[in-house]
Amino acid sequence: MVEQKLVEDIVREVIKSMYQESAAAPAAAPAPAPGLSPERDYPLAAKRPELVKTPSGKPLTAITLEKVLNSEIGPDDVRITPQTLRMQAEIAEGVGRTQFAQNLRRAAELTAIPDNRILEIYNALRPYRSTKQELLDIAGEMETKYNARINASFVREAAEVYERRNRLKAE
């Protein structure tokens, strides 16, 4: 029964810390719909369709076969927005999936980066592809050009680790 109590303690602590974290979270960009709940709001497409927009601001209901055929809807409309990704991150946090939520928040930043550049950055992060400076430059570009701050620090961290583990391109 000792274990049972231990588990209860852990659960309590986690719940407590979750409240503290959300209270202490910095007020960044205003959340489109604060406090999304997995039970009430998920799936968004079915339960909160009014919150989901295409990158050009069209509602989800505007994506119809008719509009595709007369080219009112193009490939750029069937893309996810950073706002939607952040809403899904909230849903993920609501079911305790911290790391997954963090991935969705990194993804929200990456929506701003074009497809080809995404592929190039991925290749640059592979082992022995980049010097430390090249990785730091990518981080700088992510931050200044695309406002991708979480990703920038992720790439900076990679540069440090690759240096310590000798996985950088030989200069």
Next chain:
Amino acid sequence: MKRQKRFEVLAARPVNQDGFVVEWPEVGLIAMGSPSDPVPSIKIEQGRVVELDGIPRAKMDFIDQFIADYAIDVKKAEKAMAMDNLAIARMLVDVNVPREEIIQVAGGLTPAKIVAVLNTMNVVEMMMALQKMRARKTPSNQCHITNVNDNPVLIAADAAEAAMRGFDEMETTVAVVRYAPFNALSMLVGGQVGRGGVLIQCALEEATELQLGMRGITAYAETISVYGTENVFVDGDDTPWSKGFLASAYASRGLKMRFTSGTGSEVQMGYAEGKSMLYLEVRCIMVTKGAGVQGLQNGSVSCIGVPAAVPSGIRAVLAENLCTTMMDLEVASSNDQTFTHSDIRRTARTLMQMLPGTDFICSGYGGIPNYDNMFAGSNWDVDDYDDWNIIQRDLQVDGGLKPVSEEAVIAVRNKAARALQAVYRELGFPAITDEEVEAATYAHGSKDMPPRNVVEDLKAAQEMMSRGVTGLDVVKALAKNGFEDLANNVLGLLKQRVSGDYLHTAAILDKEFNVISAVNNRNDYRGPGTGYRISPERWEEIKNISQAVKPSDFDI
């Protein structure tokens, strides 16, 4: 020596054509419990892990560091690590301990500690645990659709049949790399004929796979491999950071994805560092968790020959599936690559996942004859469809498939082939003849198909990419040629990437394109009478096999 006749008979049995090897821990040929496996430990200073399983921070390899910083919840770690191995194992098996409680504990464990817990469990206990721990309440199944000639018409027809038989996800790959866009296109069109809402993918080199996804030709990705030692990770041309970035890249385009790993890959690639296969695999699972990916395909996958050759290897494969669920990840539990000549052995291996149910029991089941499987043959294929259905019926277990009528299969195969014919015509690709449509409708495998002009096809496949054909072009082509229902289905798939609901853990789509995931279909198993139960409708589907005689069949 004069041969004893019984031994001669036994020597000729299929199982004795399989390869077996004694444990050899020094090179990592040991499934579980290598003497070199680290002793569990954790030290946390100022909210940061400074020692992981005996390794101080300065000496951590990049996997250790990634796990320490991203996969372990430092708030839970010290308490969870102080728990007795057996106590955690018993929680896993105890129907009175809910899944959520175990997720909390597991989030604070190190790789060596998880291995120490799993080492105490037998396979029945692991199956009990897996039934409770899988993320999605409803189990499901995935298949492979490929053929040796990359015949696009046949891929479309096979995809249609497989979708109709019940697979919720379908994966293709190529015999010839440059055929990739065509294979993906055939899956997209064919799959939606069998059942609207089936998710499709094309397994390729990482960057190409992402590109097809970005274009809206595929709906998700899976072949994003991670490894358990740093040397093998680098040999695989990646790091946890490059893979973590790739994971976010997929999500940024609204695409579902999972990682892939499996016991045996490190031994096979020659850098197991003397560690047990399970210990190295648990590191992969935790890298996946740390990268924030929703799920993982594991269960040795294409390296199954390695764990299957050593003692307790198939138990280790079950243990890695279980560990994935303990990390609150979707598990696509392998049961794919052929590993044995013995029908008995291949069935026993699969029951470990089929009976408890997983998010995808096979990943995948060959929806084609074994000779057409470009993933090197599956443990299950089309020739086994009726066996699978009857095992479901015998045991009242939901393995994701259902019996289908010959007439219905002929109809969907034909429609898929005709739909692809129309899309090819519309997009200006090399014509698909009526003869090919007819052959694909009635074919068993690629041997039944007339040859195509491969050079022309490859040129067109290349053009498909350089012209920037997208999923929407496919929608238009279908609609213009009288396949409005299919056009709507393909559009329905593309719409998923706008809402992002299917990015969540263990998501699949039903035939109305509703998302079913471990958010709105969370596994709530708590013993008899709880969790997933076969509905009366589903049971009708499973039990009504055409082979069963009815009293009305008798003329009395």
